[in-house]
């Protein structure tokens with residue numbers, strides 16, 4: 365891992381995958397394998413959250429309603445997530461920005477719903493390939509960050525995790541190079557430092573996009589990389605354990 369005072373985090377985003385059998389497998393694996401120096405988190409679908417009964421791994425949801433409760437059919441509130449033991453929630457994943465048309469404004473409202481209930485949001489940012497090819501990565505990511513800070517206030521930086529997930533690297537096997545990752549992570553930290561230097565130095569910035577057991581260590585070794593948000597490889601116990609070990 366990179367040498368700094370930030371405690372690494374590895375979060376598994378199961379997306380719309382997994383079942384109760386995988387919950388059991390994963391719980392057993394983390395009972396037997398401890399990672400003293402890393403915060404490990406699993407983010408299964410809503411239906412499996414209550415199936416996690418151990419304290420051996422942290423629990424996160426994959427999205428949250430921007431509303432506190434009431435007549436919003438199909439939605440899940442911050443209070444409900446806390447009730448089943450979630451401490452974290454992924455917000456603004458690119459798949460939701462695309463499939464559910466979540467705008468920067470809506471993402472900011474969701475982060476605020478999490479923040480104001482004491483949940484830690486894992487805010488996903490990252491560019492599509494066309495934006496990278498146009499040389500506009502920093503502008504794109506800054507806009508995504510600014511929308512959240514503008515809505516929630518700078519205090520949110522004290523209870524937030526950022527995940528940089530370039531869309532072209534998600535589920536494609538095309539991992540960003542360690543240099544590409546470090547460049548954007550350093551930009552994110554410096555951008556946040558303009559708002560609150562202390563919070564920016566402390567905030568964890570995870571990388572996501574085709575991280576696997578083989579490439580994890582090299583990515584995690586970058587100065588401004590504080591762990592990973594893992595998709596496909598988080599569904600295989602041995603791979604996920606190896607990635608956690610790489611961050612440990």
Ligand SMILES: O=C(CO)COP(=O)(O)O
Nearest residue numbers: 377534535573574595596
């Ligand atoms: O989207 C991701 C995690 O949120 C990354 O997915 P993959 O690890 O499958 O590329």
